[in-house]
Structures are given as C-alpha cells and as structure tokens.
Amino acid sequence: xxxxxxxxxxxxxxxxxxxxxxxxxxxxxxxxxxxxxxxxxxxxxxxxxxxxxxxxxxxxxxxxxxxxxxxxxxxxxxxxxxxxxxxxxxxxxxxxxxxxxxxxxxxxxxxxxxxxxxxxxxxxxxxxxxxxxxxxxxxxxxxxxxxxxxxxxxxxxxxxxxxxxxxxxxxxxxxxxxxxxxxxxxxxxxxxxxxxxxxxxxxxxxxxxxxxxxxxxxxxxxxxxxxxxxxxxxxxxxxxxxxxxxxxxxxxxxxxxxxxxxxxxxxxxxxxxxxxxxxxxxxxxxxxxxxxxxxxxxxxxxxxxxxxxxxxxxxxxxxxxxxxxxx
Amino acid sequence: xxxxxxxxxxxxxxxxxxxxxxxxxxxxxxxxxxxxxxxxxxxxxxxxxxxxxxxxxxxxxxxxxxxxxxxxxxxxxxxxxxxxxxxxxxxxxxxxxxxxxxxxxxxxxxxxxxxxxxxxxxxxxxxxxxxxxxxxxxxxxxxxxxxxxxxxxxxxxxxxxxxxxxxxxxxxxxxxxxxxxxxxxxxxxxxxxxxxxxxxxxxxxxxxxxxxxxxxxxxxxxxxxxxxxxxxxxxxxxxxxxxxxxxxxxxxxxxxxxxxxxxxxxxxxxxxxxxxxxxxxxxxxxxxxxxxxxxxxxxxxxxxxxxxxxxxxxxxxxxxxxxxxxxxxxxxxxxxxxxxxxxxxxxxxxxxxxxxxxxxxxxxxxxxxxxxxxxxxxxxxxxxxxxxxxxxxxxxxx
Numbered sequence: 241x242x243x244x245x246x247x248x249x250x251x252x253x254x255x256x257x258x259x260x261x262x263x264x265x266x267x268x269x270x271x272x273x274x275x276x277x278x279x280x281x282x283x284x285x286x287x288x289x290x291x292x293x294x295x296x297x298x299x300x301x302x303x304x305x306x307x308x309x310x311x312x313x314x315x316x317x318x319x320x321x322x323x324x325x326x327x328x329x330x331x332x333x334x335x336x337x338x339x340x341x342x343x344x345x346x347x348x349x350x351x352x353x354x355x356x357x358x359x360x361x362x363x364x365x366x367x368x369x370x371x372x373x374x375x376x377x378x379x380x381x382x383x384x385x386x387x388x389x390x391x392x393x394x395x396x397x398x399x400x401x402x403x404x405x406x407x408x409x410x411x412x413x414x415x416x417x418x419x420x421x422x423x424x425x426x427x428x429x430x431x432x433x434x435x436x437x438x439x440x441x442x443x444x445x446x447x448x449x450x451x452x453x454x455x456x457x458x459x460x461x462x463x464x465x466x467x468x469x470x471x472x473x474x475x476x477x478x479x480x481x482x483x484x485x486x487x488x489x490x491x492x493x494x495x496x497x498x499x500x501x502x503x504x505x506x507x508x509x510x511x512x513x514x515x516x517x518x519x520x521x522x523x524x525x526x527x528x529x530x531x532x533x534x535x536x537x538x539x540x541x542x543x544x545x546x547x548x549x550x551x552x553x554x555x556x557x558x559x560x561x562x563x564x565x566x567x
Numbered sequence: 568x569x570x571x572x573x574x575x576x577x578x579x580x581x582x583x584x585x586x587x588x589x590x591x592x593x594x595x596x597x598x599x600x601x602x603x604x605x606x607x608x609x610x611x612x613x614x615x616x617x618x619x620x621x622x623x624x625x626x627x628x629x630x631x632x633x634x635x636x637x638x639x640x641x642x643x644x645x646x647x648x649x650x651x652x653x654x655x656x657x658x659x660x661x662x663x664x665x666x667x668x669x670x671x672x673x674x675x676x677x678x679x680x681x682x683x684x685x686x687x688x689x690x691x692x693x694x695x696x697x698x699x700x701x702x703x704x705x706x707x708x709x710x711x712x713x714x715x716x717x718x719x720x721x722x723x724x725x726x727x728x729x730x731x732x733x734x735x736x737x738x739x740x741x742x743x744x745x746x747x748x749x750x751x752x753x754x755x756x757x758x759x760x761x762x763x764x765x766x767x768x769x770x771x772x773x774x775x776x777x778x779x780x781x782x783x784x785x786x787x788x789x790x791x792x793x794x795x796x797x798x799x800x801x802x803x804x805x806x807x808x809x810x811x812x813x814x815x816x817x818x819x820x821x822x823x824x825x826x827x828x829x830x831x832x833x834x835x836x837x838x839x840x841x842x843x844x845x846x847x848x849x850x851x852x853x854x855x856x857x858x859x860x861x862x863x864x865x866x867x868x869x870x871x872x873x874x875x876x877x878x879x880x881x882x883x884x885x886x887x888x889x890x891x892x893x894x895x896x897x898x899x900x901x902x903x904x905x906x907x908x909x910x911x912x913x914x915x916x917x918x919x920x921x922x923x924x925x926x927x928x929x930x931x932x933x934x935x936x937x938x939x940x941x942x943x944x945x946x947x948x949x950x951x952x953x954x955x956x957x958x959x960x961x962x963x964x965x
Binding site: 522 | 692693694695696697712713714719720721
C-alpha cells in the first residue's frame with residue numbers, strides 16, 4: 241500500500257477525479273501558480289491548465305456563487321475556501337443557495353458542489369484563522385458535512401463528496417496536512433455517513449473528529465496502561481451521521497466521551513451527546529463527557545492557544561471521569 | 568440543607584473502611600478541612616477531613632465497617648433537621664444492636680431530600696436502573712460507589728454477588744478465642760493467596776558482611792544522629808543491583824513485561840496490626856543517609872499505624888529482613904505484582920574457608936524469590952551475584 245501525506249491524499253483525489261471526468265474543476269484563491277496557501281493544489285495547474293485550476297478574486301462569496309452556478313449547470317466544481325473562518329463570507333451562498341435549490345425546485349436541479357476548506361489551531365494562526373466552525377453547517381438541512389482525520393479517509397471521502405449530487409462542506413485540519421498514512425493502491429470511495437472504529441475497547445467510547453481523533457488515540461493508549469479499555473470512533477461524516485455505529489459502540493461500553501477542537505458550547509459533540517442519551521439511555525452508566533475548546537477566541541500566544549484547545553490529557557481526564565477515577 | 572459526610576474512597580480498590588473513632592462529637596462546630604474521624608482501611612489508618620463547615624449535627628455510624636459511599640454523618644447549621652439514614656445492608660460483620668433505627672422503609676415523606684443514602688430520590692445511572700429493573704433488585708438496597716454516591720452498574724453486580732450469603736452470627740464457645748479479621752488481615756490473606764498462584768523459584772547466596780559492618784561503624788561514628796542500619800545498606804545495594812539488572816525490577820502482565828525505570832524498594836515491616844510494606848522511592852538515587860532518614864520515618868509511622876496510602880504504592884521490589892531474630896535463612900512469598908523479593912537472615916559469625924585456611928566472618932544468607940514468568944534463572948542468578956559482591960565490597964555499589 242502506498243503511503244501518502246494527508247495533503248497529498250487530498251491532491252490525489254482531486255487529480256484523479258479531474259483526470260477521469262471533465263466536469264470536475266477546482267477554483268479558489270491562489271490555488272493555481274501558488275498551489276493554494278497550504279500547498280494542497282501544488283502542481284495541478286501544470287497538469288490541468290488554467291481553465292480547470294482557476295484562481296479567483298479575493299471574494300469567498302464570488303467563489304461560492306460561481307461554483308454553485310457551475311454545479312447547477314451540471315459541472316462538479318470543488319471550491320477552496322482558504323480558511324474556514326472565511327466561510328462566514330460565503331455563508332449566504334452556501335446556506336441560502338446551495339442548500340436550498342434542490343428542495344425548492346422540487347428536485348428538478350441538483351447542486352453537486354464541494355466547498356473544501358481548512359482550519360484549526362496548533363500553529364498560532366490567531367483568532368481569525370484557527371476556528372473550527374463545522375457545527376454551523378451541520379445545522380443546515382440540505383448540506384452534507386465531512387471532517388476527515390487520516391490520509392486514507394480524506395482521499396476516499398473527498399472522492400465521494402465530489403460525486404455526491406448534494407452540496408458538501410468538506411473540512412480539513414491544518415495540522416493534519418503533514419501526517420502520513422497508508423492508502424489503498426486505487427481510490428476506494430468511502431460512503432458519506434459511515435463512521436470508522438479506529439480502536440476497539442470495552443470500557444469507554446471516545447467519539448472524536450479531526451485532530452482530536454489522534455489526541456484521543458494517544459489518550460486511549462495511556463488509559464490502557466491504567467487498565468481502562470477505550471474504543472475510539474471517528475464519525476468522519478458529521479451530516480449524515482452514522483448514528484448506528486456510535487450508538488452500538490456506546491451500548492457496548494456504557495460510557496461515552498465526545499471530543500473535538502471546536503468550543504464545547506453548541507459544538508458537534510452536543511449533538512452526538514443528544515443522540516446517545518436518547519438512543520442509548522438505558523445503557524449509559526455515567527454522564528456523557530464533552531471535550532472541546534474553552535469558550536474563548538483563539539489566542540495568538542502559543543502557550544495560551546495550547547491552554548484553550550483540548551489535547552490528549554484532556555481526553556484522558558474525561559475518560560477517567562466516566563469510569564469514576566480521578567481526573 | 569445538611570451536608571452528608573460520605574465514607575470516602577482513599578485508594579484504588581477500596582470498597583469499605585472501618586471507622587475507628589470520631590474526633591468531633593455531635594453538636595460540635597467543624598471547620599472545613601478539620602479532621603473529623605479516623606478511618607482504618609486495608610492499607611492504612613487515616614484521618615478524614617470535613618468537606619464542609621458547620622455543626623456536626625449527627626453521627627450516623629459511630630464505629631465499625633462501612634461501605635464506601637455510605638453516609639456516616641451530617642454537617643449543617645445549628646438546629647437543622649437531619650434526614651433519616653437509609654443504612655445499606657451491613658457487609659459481613661453484624662452491627663451491634665446498639666443502633667435502634669428499625670425499618671428504613673418508612674421515611675417521613677415531608678423532606679424532599681436528594682442524594683443516595685437519604686429518603687427520596689436515589690441517584691443511579693440509567694444502565695443501573697435498567698439492570699435493577701431486569702433483575703428485580705431494589706435500588707434502595709444497593710450502595711452507590713460512583714461520583715456523588717451514584718449507583719453504577721458495577722454496584723449491582725456486587726450487590727447480586729453478595730446477596731445470597733447471609734452473614735452467620737458469631738458463636739461464642741468460651742474456649743476458642745475468635746479474632747475477627749481486620750481489613751488489613753483480609754488483604755494480607757488475599758494478596759498472599761494470589762501470590763501463591765505464581766510460579767516462583769528461589770536462589771540463595773551468602774555474603775561476608777565484614778566490610779558492611781566496618782562501613783556502618785564508620786558512618787555511625789561520623790554522624791551518630793543518623794543511625795544507618797544493615798537494612799539501609801541492603802536497600803541501597805538492592806536498588807543499585809536492580810538498576811544494573813533491570814529485568815528483575817519488573818512486573819509480569821498478560822501482554823508485556825514492564826521494566827520499571829527506578830527502584831522503589833519496599834520494606835516488609837511488622838506493624839502492630841500486621842505485615843505492611845512501605846516503599847522507599849527511587850532508592851538508587853538516594854544516599855545511605857537519606858535512605859536511613861526515609862526508612863526511619865516510614866517504619867516509625869508504620870508502627871504507629873500512621874502510613875498514608877501513597878506510602879504503600881508503587882513498590883517494584885521488596886526486602887524482608889528477619890535478621891534481628893535467630894533466623895539463619897528463610898523463603899519469602901512474592902509481593903505481586905513485583906517480580907522479586909529477597910529474604911534476609913541474621914548476620915552471624917560462621918567459619919568459612921578463606922585462602923586455604925579457615926576464618927571466622929560475619930555472614931548473611933540471602934534467599935531471593937523470583938516470578939519465573941518474568942525472570943529466568945540466569946539473569947536472576949546474575950542479580951543475586953551482584954548483590955553478594957556489593958555487600959562484600961560495598962564500595963562497588965556506592
């Protein structure tokens with residue numbers, strides 16, 4: 241099995257889709273010559289030319305609107321929003337247009353567009369370039385939302401997102417771009433709405449997304465040393481949500497921790513906790529623990545940033561609370 | 568409303584404790600953090616501090632064994648009403664009939680009390696409630712050990728396992744004296760029975776203690792205040808040997824053998840209440856004088872039953888020294904999960920061959936017991952040889 245970085249895995253999915261399908265093209269700020277501010281689309285201009293690797297003006301609303309228009313005309317555009325913080329500028333197009341046209345036309349049109357974006361803390365980008373806003377979009381009927389945490393997942397999920405007939409907001413995490421992982425020789429599409437069990441365990445289920453998947457795996461390792469067996473599950477697709485996998489895991493372990501980098505208040509974990517308490521109520525042996533960022537704009541100072549966002553030790557403490565140990 | 572005083576869990580695995588005596592009486596004012604009562608667990612006797620300030624309104628359990636999580640007293644404002652205590656079923660020993668509280672089934676309905684152990688709502692996890700429903704267990708008969716006394720699934724398993732064995736009343740015969748098992752005695756019995764399951768082997772060696780005795784004499788001459796003993800030298804020498812032979816400083820688990828990074832040497836101490844093993848941490852990094860200081864403190868507190876739970880945790884090796892008695896050599900039972908223990912006999916003058924002649928030398932016999940699952944014979948022998956050489960020439964170890 242070849243090894244790719246998360247960054248290369250995204251590029252591979254885009255390039256392979258563009259090779260096999262003329263309807264797929266990419267668009268965004270500085271994605272052509274510069275290869276995007278995170279280098280994801282580096283080299284793609286040379287292979288596909290400026291028609292299909294399109295630099296856009298600095299207007300997220302224009303990028304989103306143009307991509308939606310192209311999708312309505314039958315293309316499969318992948319628009320890059322440089323930082324997910326800037327999704328705020330494209331929200332009108334994504335929320336009021338992309339999410340609504342299929343419904344309002346009675347199914348006469350579809351909007352097969354992908355909004356790729358990235359964000360997250362861990363490298364001091366400051367308050368306006370590090371947020372985790374995935375929960376905003378899970379709240380909108382008509383959108384699908386993906387947040388991949390490994391090279392294999394990001395490639396297989398992006399492929400499925402491109403070929404989904406609905407608008408997909410596709411979140412990547414900045415600090416995951418350099419991580420490496422084995423991927424299948426050929427792209428294996430990963431259906432949207434299917435969770436991945438990263439590690440099986442008996443005592444506690446940790447449901448984590450994005451960077452926190454890796455932090456949770458570290459925490460699980462440490463917990464193991466203290467005799468606590470932890471299952472780690474990544475939903476991968478936040479909407480639609482694989483409730484069945486999450487619920488059956490919690491029915492097995494009787495305890496749950498939900499973990500993400502976004503703030504806890506109204507975070508994605510709140511929704512997961514609600515699903516679990518309803519569907520697994522009679523199986524819960526402890527309150528569901530939530531791990532997320534403190535309710536603060538993200539500080540620039542590295543120590544302050546590290547204080548605000550959660551890490552493996554926060555997950556470990558939550559795990560211990562669920563089993564009644566200190567923490 | 569009054570704050571419940573709950574029997575705390577002082578260490579992992581603690582399920583119950585014995586209230587020795589109260590340090591405050593009913594009606595007396597209590598500050599938060601003030602010692603409230605003395606609690607005897609399977610490891611230590613410890614003073615439990617008040618977690619709230621006010622007046623000690625009522626002592627619900629004056630003395631005796633109490634499960635973790637049970638309400639033992641109430642602290643509140645002067646003259647405040649105290650909820651009835653729903654006593655959990657006594658674990659094994661019968662409570663003295665002194666306690667006149669009859670059926671706990673009929674509490675006054677007026678007080679809207681919350682929390683387990685009082686009338687009103689019982690705190691239980693959803694899973695515990697479902698299991699109780701399915702197995703027809705009355706949650707009021709189950710004591711909760713989860714956070715804030717919540718009943719969790721594990722408590723139901725325990726309640727069910729414990730239910731059928733009705734406590735048998737003690738029969739007084741007038742001839743055989745019946746000594747009830749203290750919690751420490753039960754722990755000794757359980758742990759040694761566990762240890763007996765482990766496949767072990769013993770190795771024995773004798774060492775010439777001439778130089779150790781010289782060293783001790785010199786140390787005592789130089790600093791008479793710190794009395795360095797043979798046990799301290801053994802502790803140091805064992806710690807150094809464990810660092811050189813890390814495979815002995817080990818713990819066997821089903822998945823892996825854990826090699827500990829430093830030598831936490833436990834000393835078997837005969838305390839009044841029974842055998843107890845306080846631990847000298849990272850002994851390889853301490854000087855002889857430092858070891859003597861730590862040892863004197865630990866042994867002193869062990870004899871006064873004032874050790875804390877943390878004094879007993881984390882040992883990686885144990886020394887059992889019966890050298891003060893007329894014991895030439897003996898075999899010690901392993902102290903799991905540790906992989907080795909050394910039994911030390913008396914240092915006594917023996918006639919030994921030395922350079923083709925006979926000599927009379929102070930000799931000691933060491934018998935080490937090893938967990939064969941973790942350590943094989945050859946590395947164990949190498950460890951024992953290092954011990955012997957270090958005792959015969961302590962300069963090598965120090």
